[in-house]
Amino acid sequence: MSEQSGELGLVLLSIALVVYLTRIAGYLLGQRLRHIGRLRPVLEALPGCALMALIVPAVYRGSLIDLSALVFVVIVMWKWDNIVAATFGGLIILLSENSLTEWLHSLT
Amino acid sequence: MPITGFWRSAVLGAKESTPFCVSTFLFGILFGVAATASGLSLFLGLVMSGATFSASAQFAAMELWSHPLPVSAILLSVFLVSSRNILLGLSITNHIDGHSLLTRLVCLGLLSDPGVVMVLRASRSINNLGYLFGYGAALWVSWVASVWLGFAFSNVFTGADIGALAFAGPLVMTCMMMLFVKGGRGHKLAWVVSGISALLMAMVGLEAYLILPVAVMVGIIPILMQLGGSNE
Structure with a gap:
């Protein structure tokens, strides 16, 4: 393995280490806080809050096609709880962005 | 089972x-x-x-x-x-x-x-x-x-x-x-509050890496208030 590959490997392992530390840091912090039993509902609400904090700005910055894909996913998940159908349908809508945009332009 | x-x-x-x-x-x-x-x-x-x-x-x-x-x-x-x-x-x-x-x-x-x-x-x-x-x-x-x-x-x-x-x-x-x-088994109010606060921060152009922690902190406020209320 060349010296450059060795350096690259070191950078890649550093990236993996940073991600691993984020995975264990929350749990270890939680161990310190767990004696405060009343915090449990707060801790359990965190992933949902985080998801909303990531989804909503993305939707705000997204296009009309992105919004359409999101609505499709919400409807499929709400009615049928089918993750595969929701994901694939949403991705097909995203991939058809160019065609849909051309079609919308042709209408106007 | x-x-x-x-x-x-x-x-x-x-x-x-x-x-x-x-x-x-x-x-x-x-x-x-x-x-x-x-x-x-x-x-x-x-x-x-x-x-x-x-x-x-x-x-x-x-x-x-x-x-x-x-x-x-x-x-x-x-x-x-x-x-x-x-x-x-x-x-x-x-x-x-x-x-x-x-x-x-x-x-x-x-x-x-x-x-x-x-x-x-x-x-x-x-x-x-x-x-x-x-x-x-x-x-x-x-x-x-x-x-x-x-x-x-x-x-x-x-x-x-x-x-x-x-x-x-x-x-x-x-x-x-x-x-x-x-x-x-949700905390729907917390999620809605997080979502709204994230939207407001996105609208004012806050950096994405700041939106996550701030929106989460704002989101848990209703739960903390609920806990405080039940404590009294």
């Missing part, structure tokens, strides 16, 4: 991860294509994917991948996009007892968003650590295999409009959010 053993729960987790393995597979192929375009070798791409096992972190690193490598910027960017893992770890604090700390720390290496969502959305008689491990292991296999495929067939995707899939991440997150919403 309750499934309480570690390995039986791991098998259940692996089985139930199938829907998200499909989307992970797609992201893996995209990552393989992106990594090839960035000049990463197949070997290093697989080392990175096997050791990191994080689509968002790996894509963030690839965005900054240039020569000479801006190592500090890459590591900071990876930390910022992975900071939600800290919240995931906090949320399962009370759910993975009954194992040695070493076992827990090893299994947490495979911590995944959908795995945590599945553990938290419903109370079941399963070994949660085993379930998370099995869920994460199946996603890991899907991730590494698909990255390899992305490298192997990167020429097929040359010229394809991969940029159109930039919104794919939020779509998968929406699936997870819907699982929470339908799970019925």
Whole structure:
């Protein structure tokens, strides 16, 4: 393995280490806080809050096609709880962005 | 019938991860294509994917991948996009007892968003650590295999409009959010408050890495107020 590959490997392992530390840091912090039993509902609400904090700005910055894909996913998940159908349908809508945009332009 | 053993729960987790393995597979192929375009070798791409096992972190690193490598910027960017893992770890604090700390720390290496969502959305008689491990292991296999495929067939995707899939991440997150919403054990007010505050921050142009922690902190205020109220 060349010296450059060795350096690259070191950078890649550093990236993996940073991600691993984020995975264990929350749990270890939680161990310190767990004696405060009343915090449990707060801790359990965190992933949902985080998801909303990531989804909503993305939707705000997204296009009309992105919004359409999101609505499709919400409807499929709400009615049928089918993750595969929701994901694939949403991705097909995203991939058809160019065609849909051309079609919308042709209408106007 | 309750499934309480570690390995039986791991098998259940692996089985139930199938829907998200499909989307992970797609992201893996995209990552393989992106990594090839960035000049990463197949070997290093697989080392990175096997050791990191994080689509968002790996894509963030690839965005900054240039020569000479801006190592500090890459590591900071990876930390910022992975900071939600800290919240995931906090949320399962009370759910993975009954194992040695070493076992827990090893299994947490495979911590995944959908795995945590599945553990938290419903109370079941399963070994949660085993379930998370099995869920994460199946996603890991899907991730590494698909990255390899992305490298192997990167020429097929040359010229394809991969940029159109930039919104794919939020779509998968929406699936997870819907699982929470339908799970019925939610903190819906906190989620709505987080969403509204994130929207307001996006509208005023706040940096994305600041929106997550601030929106989460604002979101938990209603729960803290509820706790304070019931204390009086």
